[in-house]
Amino acid sequence: MSAETLTAERTSTEPVVKLQGITKGFPDRKKGFQRIVGTTDVDIDEGEFITIIGPSGCGKSTILKMIAGLESVDEGSISLAGEPITEPSRELGIVFQQHVLLPWMSARQNVIFALETDPRQKRSKQELESLADEYLELVNLSHAADRRPTQLSGGMQQRVGIARAFALEPKVMLLDEPLGALDALTRHELQLQLLELCEQHKRTFIMVTHDVDEALLLSDRILVMGAGPEARIVHDITVPFSRPRDVENLEQDPKHHELRSFLLSSLTGH
Numbered sequence: 001m002s003a004e005t006l007t008a009e010r011t012s013t014e015p016v017v018k019l020q021g022i023t024k025g026f027p028d029r030k031k032g033f034q035r036i037v038g039t040t041d042v043d044i045d046e047g048e049f050i051t052i053i054g055p056s057g058c059g060k061s062t063i064l065k066m067i068a069g070l071e072s073v074d075e076g077s078i079s080l081a082g083e084p085i086t087e088p089s090r091e092l093g094i095v096f097q098q099h100v101l102l103p104w105m106s107a108r109q110n111v112i113f114a115l116e117t118d119p120r121q122k123r124s125k126q127e128l129e130s131l132a133d134e135y136l137e138l139v140n141l142s143h144a145a146d147r148r149p150t151q152l153s154g155g156m157q158q159r160v161g162i163a164r165a166f167a168l169e170p171k172v173m174l175l176d177e178p179l180g181a182l183d184a185l186t187r188h189e190l191q192l193q194l195l196e197l198c199e200q201h202k203r204t205f206i207m208v209t210h211d212v213d214e215a216l217l218l219s220d221r222i223l224v225m226g227a228g229p230e231a232r233i234v235h236d237i238t239v240p241f242s243r244p245r246d247v248e249n250l251e252q253d254p255k256h257h258e259l260r261s262f263l264l265s266s267l268t269g270h
């Protein structure tokens with residue numbers, strides 16, 4: 001299977017996120033300066049679920065951080081709906097591997113806190129509470145809304161993080177290995193929940209993962225990065241499975257096996 005056969009034609013609509021000729025490097029103690037991300041161009045359409053996979057240290061998180069406005073680009077530009085991204089914005093929701101919940105607040109209060117700081121909307125206490133509950137329900141956490149982070153499992157804390165980012169209704173959700181720190185069972189449960197979330201509430205997602213199966217389950221497109229230094233996207237693969245997706249049917253599809261093998265060999269070089 002070649003990457004070309006997997007790449008669908010792009011539509012002509014304005015991409016929601018556009019990376020144009022970006023590069024990024026960091027000072028290195030031994031080498032002085034090391035370019036991590038080589039010249040990269042990507043267009044991401046509204047409503048797409050994109051995953052970025054690639055060898056460890058190739059620069060996946062760095063690309064996500066540049067899109068988030070948390071790192072500057074050295075060359076080129078990144079735009080969101082046509083406007084350059086130069087700093088973090090509420091239009092870019094972020095979920096990291098490690099949850100960053102405020103420990104003295106309940107799950108509901110954590111979501112409310114994010115909503116309260118949204119200058120685009122002033123809401124009453126009641127509105128805030130019902131909105132927070134709505135988003136906690138989306139991630140099946142209604143029963144735990146009053147618990148503090150220490151009273152929640154790692155998976156539950158991550159679900160609060162997802163609800164909180166989602167509640168701000170960003171144009172784009174950026175997920176940096178959001179399920180990476182979870183045990184296999186919890187991880188699978190959360191993958192299914194993310195799948196449901198993105199199918200029922202169409203939004204643009206850009207996610208970094210190491211997990212090929214996760215990428216195949218969730219993505220519309222998978223961007224495969226090569227090894228660094230100067231890592232680039234070596235394959236831009238359109239995932240051919242229709243939605244809503246059914247995990248069992250998906251795994252029995254011969255195309256799934258073929259694509260999985262292709263991705264694994266792209267990552268390992270075998």
Ligand SMILES: Nc1ncnc2c1ncn2[C@@H]1O[C@H](COP(=O)(O)OP(=O)(O)OP(=O)(O)O)[C@@H](O)[C@H]1O
Nearest residue numbers: 026027036054055056057058059060061062063208
């Ligand atoms: N702020 C920084 N200063 C110096 N070097 C950095 C900085 N951020 C990232 N790097 C380096 O850039 C390289 C790419 O890091 P990055 O975290 O983007 O890779 P990654 O592909 O996400 O890795 P992993 O899969 O292991 O999480 C690494 O060598 C890392 O040490």
